Amino acid sequence: MTMAPAPRPVRGLPIVRSVAALREWTAAWRGEGARLGMVPTMGALHAGHSALIARARADCGRVVATLFVNPKQFNRADDLERYPRDEGRDVAFLEAAGVDLLFAPPTEEMYPDGFATAVKVSGLTDCLCGVARPGHLTGVATVVTKLLLQGAPDSAYFGEKDYQQLLVVQRLARDLDIPVDIVGVPTVREDDGLALSSRNAALDPAQRAVAPGLYRVLRAAVARLASGESAEPVLRDGRAALTEAGFDSIDYLELRSGETLAALERATPTARVFAAVWLGGTRLIDNLAVTPAA
Amino acid sequence: MTMAPAPRPVRGLPIVRSVAALREWTAAWRGEGARLGMVPTMGALHAGHSALIARARADCGRVVATLFVNPKQFNRADDLERYPRDEGRDVAFLEAAGVDLLFAPPTEEMYPDGFATAVKVSGLTDCLCGVARPGHLTGVATVVTKLLLQGAPDSAYFGEKDYQQLLVVQRLARDLDIPVDIVGVPTVREDDGLALSSRNAALDPAQRAVAPGLYRVLRAAVARLASGESAEPVLRDGRAALTEAGFDSIDYLELRSGETLAALERATPTARVFAAVWLGGTRLIDNLAVTPAA
Numbered sequence: 290m291t292m293a294p295a296p297r298p299v300r301g302l303p304i305v306r307s308v309a310a311l312r313e314w315t316a317a318w319r320g321e322g323a324r325l326g327m328v329p330t331m332g333a334l335h336a337g338h339s340a341l342i343a344r345a346r347a348d349c350g351r352v353v354a355t356l357f358v359n360p361k362q363f364n365r366a367d368d369l370e371r372y373p374r375d376e377g378r379d380v381a382f383l384e385a386a387g388v389d390l391l392f393a394p395p396t397e398e399m400y401p402d403g404f405a406t407a408v409k410v411s412g413l414t415d416c417l418c419g420v421a422r423p424g425h426l427t428g429v430a431t432v433v434t435k436l437l438l439q440g441a442p443d444s445a446y447f448g449e450k451d452y453q454q455l456l457v458v459q460r461l462a463r464d465l466d467i468p469v470d471i472v473g474v475p476t477v478r479e480d481d482g483l484a485l486s487s488r489n490a491a492l493d494p495a496q497r498a499v500a501p502g503l504y505r506v507l508r509a510a511v512a513r514l515a516s517g518e519s520a521e522p523v524l525r526d527g528r529a530a531l532t533e534a535g536f537d538s539i540d541y542l543e544l545r546s547g548e549t550l551a552a553l554e555r556a557t558p559t560a561r562v563f564a565a566v567w568l569g570g571t572r573l574i575d576n577l578a579v580t581p582a583a
Numbered sequence: 584m585t586m587a588p589a590p591r592p593v594r595g596l597p598i599v600r601s602v603a604a605l606r607e608w609t610a611a612w613r614g615e616g617a618r619l620g621m622v623p624t625m626g627a628l629h630a631g632h633s634a635l636i637a638r639a640r641a642d643c644g645r646v647v648a649t650l651f652v653n654p655k656q657f658n659r660a661d662d663l664e665r666y667p668r669d670e671g672r673d674v675a676f677l678e679a680a681g682v683d684l685l686f687a688p689p690t691e692e693m694y695p696d697g698f699a700t701a702v703k704v705s706g707l708t709d710c711l712c713g714v715a716r717p718g719h720l721t722g723v724a725t726v727v728t729k730l731l732l733q734g735a736p737d738s739a740y741f742g743e744k745d746y747q748q749l750l751v752v753q754r755l756a757r758d759l760d761i762p763v764d765i766v767g768v769p770t771v772r773e774d775d776g777l778a779l780s781s782r783n784a785a786l787d788p789a790q791r792a793v794a795p796g797l798y799r800v801l802r803a804a805v806a807r808l809a810s811g812e813s814a815e816p817v818l819r820d821g822r823a824a825l826t827e828a829g830f831d832s833i834d835y836l837e838l839r840s841g842e843t844l845a846a847l848e849r850a851t852p853t854a855r856v857f858a859a860v861w862l863g864g865t866r867l868i869d870n871l872a873v874t875p876a877a
Contacts, residue, residue: 308760405706406724406758412699430700438732438760464700466602466732 302384304391308439311392315440323350327442331358333373333487334382337477341446342386344474354383355436356393362428373490408434410457413550417453417563421540429454430461437467444470450484452576484575496568502534507562507577514556514579520544531566540565596678598685602733605686609734617644621736625652627667627781628676631771635740636680638768648677649730650687656722667784702728704751707844711747711857715834723748724755731761738764744778746870778869790862796828801856801871808850808873814838825860834859
């Protein structure tokens with residue numbers, strides 16, 4: 290098998306833009322017997338992505354990152370337009386992180402004229418961001434299904450910061466019999482607790498000073514829930530604390546099962562607290578297990 | 584790689600019931616370099632299925648048939664209950680037809696507890712059987728996606744009698760980047776023109792005598808449309824002729840593009856006439872190209 294001629298940037302990370310070229314690389318690696326890991330991203334890379342890549346590197350002989358700002362998962366056109374894009378920076382980042390290949394398709398390669406298929410996961414998408422961002426999780430499920438079938442990795446890596454997304458991807462992979470291991474990687478945080486996110490770059494200094502309040506409120510809620518308090522007063526206090534901390538509005542602050550996302554009145558061993566809040570035009574999400582993994 | 588211990592019926596066709604066992608067989612065949620064909624069926628096999636298998640045999644070194652009466656594609660519980668089932672007969676049929684393997688999973692293997700994913704194809708499903716049988720084509724799309732990802736065939740074979748289904752399957756395979764060739768096989772008919780269907784067995788002798796009227800009406804409509812007449816009077820006359828012939832009701836008789844299913848006012852090179860009619864509790868569908876393939 291010959292390799293597709295791939296455009297090589299200065300630093301040497303091969304980049305492919307078509308599914309056919311991606312498959313030439315992955316087929317060659319499969320022929321070598323290498324385990325293949327995939328790290329799907331929308332770019333604007335940060336240390337959270339580094340953790341995904343490090344885990345993939347630890348598990349797999351070859352790691353492909355993908356870079357595609359998926360229009361189908363943006364429920365607001367202005368949000369899609371504002372999403373940060375700097376491929377040169379992302380390529381340098383991935384090169385330094387030790388990725389073997391970047392798949393960065395144009396939109397028309399992913400969604401050519403006539404594209405008409407959606408992957409819908411019910412149940413898991415009927416709450417949290419599934420309600421707050423209509424269509425978002427179907428857009429995620431559809432693009433992740435495509436990426437998994439395009440690259441056919443042995444495992445793929447997703448951050449726990451987007452915990453509902455992680456559950457949706459695990460569900461669709463199991464339900465559609467995609468032979469891949471979907472691996473969740475713990476959230477990476479700034480020193481002040483703010484979960485890393487590409488959206489943090491949009492915060493002005495005053496908003497950035499408010500943002501770590503989200504983690505503090507989650508921690509306080511988790512402490513009380515872990516001690517056996519019922520959810521209702523804890524979450525009511527948490528919402529008040531978020532407003533007090535300076536967040537402009539709250540999409541949700543809820544206690545749910547970390548397996549099924551069923552709403553809970555009291556913590557269980559798999560319970561998690563989930564939050565989505567706004568600072569100006571920037572939406573931040575985070576979540577914490579009530580009982581941290583050992 | 585060791586083969587899964589497969590229960591072998593008297594006549595010798597291996598049967599697997601689990602996705603894991605199916606994959607052991609198909610992985611071994613892929614290791615031999617064999618091209619793999621898949622013929623998905625709901626059993627109640629007839630000469631239409633023989634044509635699918637013959638085409639698969641001609642194209643592929645190995646052929647796997649599947650037998651699964653998919654509850655998700657039945658929009659009426661009574662229809663699912665009435666659907667004919669005789670696995671012993673089907674196994675003998677497939678053995679005689681030269682199939683190499685039968686995948687016949689129980690429902691809980693296909694849809695285990697917690698199953699929550701659907702594959703939805705828009706556009707193509709907004710007309711014809713997509714309107715007459717709500718949810719049917721999403722059920723088809725979901726199960727076919729699963730079967731294609733379970734067996735990973737190089738090509739899969741579908742009859743043109745279910746032409747809308749064929750287009751939906753081609754669309755989802757392309758849209759989800761499933762690396763498979765979806766092959767349409769021409770409809771097989773009785774001597775009197777009735778398209779073969781597992782549902783024909785439910786017709787009583789009087790209904791069976793009426794049934795070939797569907798093909799006659801389609802042929803008459805196609806002759807007029809091919810000569811340049813506009814669709815409206817031709818289809819109006821066709822509906823009257825179906826009623827006259829003894830059909831109890833008509834779900835649709837329509838002229839549409841054979842590529843996009845867009846409604847047409849006049850025949851084009853890819854136009855087809857589509858019909859669905861009822862005889863008692865039995866629904867029959869059929870379709871014809873206005874310009875037959877050379």
